[in-house]
Amino acid sequence: MATLKDIRTRISSIKSTQQVTKAMKMVSAAKLRRAQDAAIQARPYAAKLKEMLGSLSTRVDTSLNPLLSARDDVRNVLVVLITSDRGLCGAFNANIIKLANKVITEEYGDLHRDGRVELLCAGTKGYDYFRKRGFAVEKSYPGVFQNLHFGVAKEIVEYASEKYLNGEVDRVIVVYNEFKSVLAPTLKKEVLLPISPEQDEGQEKSSGSSSDYIYEPSPSSIIDVLVPKNLNTQLWGMMLESNAADHAARMTAMDSATENAKELLRVLNISYNRARQAAITTELSEIVAGAEALQAE
Incomplete structure (x- = not known):
């Protein structure tokens, strides 16, 4: 499973690509x-x-x-x-x-x-x-x-x-x-x-x-x-x-690429939020388990 850092890196890369495809679409439209x-x-x-x-x-x-x-x-x-x-x-x-x-x-x-x-x-x-x-x-x-x-x-x-x-x-x-x-x-x-x-x-x-x-x-x-x-x-x-x-x-190809990048970012953001929520839940569970262990002593 991809780590939070891996997902963040991929999101950043796709955002950069999306900016390039959007710029190329505008240039092609003008030409x-x-x-x-x-x-x-x-x-x-x-x-x-x-x-x-x-x-x-x-x-x-x-x-x-x-x-x-x-x-x-x-x-x-x-x-x-x-x-x-x-x-x-x-x-x-x-x-x-x-x-x-x-x-x-x-x-x-x-x-x-x-x-x-x-x-x-x-x-x-x-x-x-x-x-x-x-x-x-x-x-x-x-x-x-x-x-x-x-x-x-x-x-x-x-x-x-x-x-x-x-x-x-x-x-x-x-x-x-x-x-x-x-x-x-x-x-x-x-x-x-x-x-x-x-x-x-x-x-x-x-x-x-x-x-x-x-x-x-x-x-x-x-x-x-x-x-x-x-x-x-x-x-x-x-x-x-x-x-x-x-x-x-x-122009059509760059428009499709921009829309695909948008959809991919949406999916990755959902994956990132789920992974972050799972990490937070794991940390809370460990804290609660540690606190209960201390009280038991």
Whole structure:
């Protein structure tokens, strides 16, 4: 049975931990507000850019731009995994790593066994996990969310586009967490390359929108500019979504940890009071027994 000193030490330790988790919750809540605003503000621009690209693709020959041309035979795949740089965020990293592992080992299992699946990790947690398990991590960006900026997304897109244009990979897939609510993010797996604007064209037709525009200098010239801009914007939006989901998951995890510490303190205080009462009762019993022994003499 734990002594009074042991219980007091544990209570003090839990109180210190509770202060830390409460402070981390407040910090994450403040960062979440900014990250959430950035992710939400980026969505309309990315959606409109994708819509314009879909509209333009109906007026030009998409085979003129290799990034718009899908390859029937997929022999090499690049998986871009976006995780956080730190832990203490519940199952945030574990869930997205599990999805990425499933994509690599199951969906593209044959290619993976032949060494034809490459991995690009944005975030420390994903890089540490796959590097220790011998996966082919071709490029990594550890600590990227400590100072998140658009240049990182642009650099990743340039790297992926160059490998796609050179024929080194036939498909680029991004696995990330999309921010939907504070309670739980949505695991997402999207094909970054090749670009598939036909989907947006179908959505445009189904919604009844048939706006026509005059393009200068020409649709083909504009589409060559929009394709890399669209890729940069889409990946940047994914990184913003993942960053917001990370702060939300950390805030939720720290809130749960604070509440658990509160409940544990309640149980320990009851145990401490019982142990103290038992010690006092024992001492009183010894005093009474000693007094009765003296009177008997």
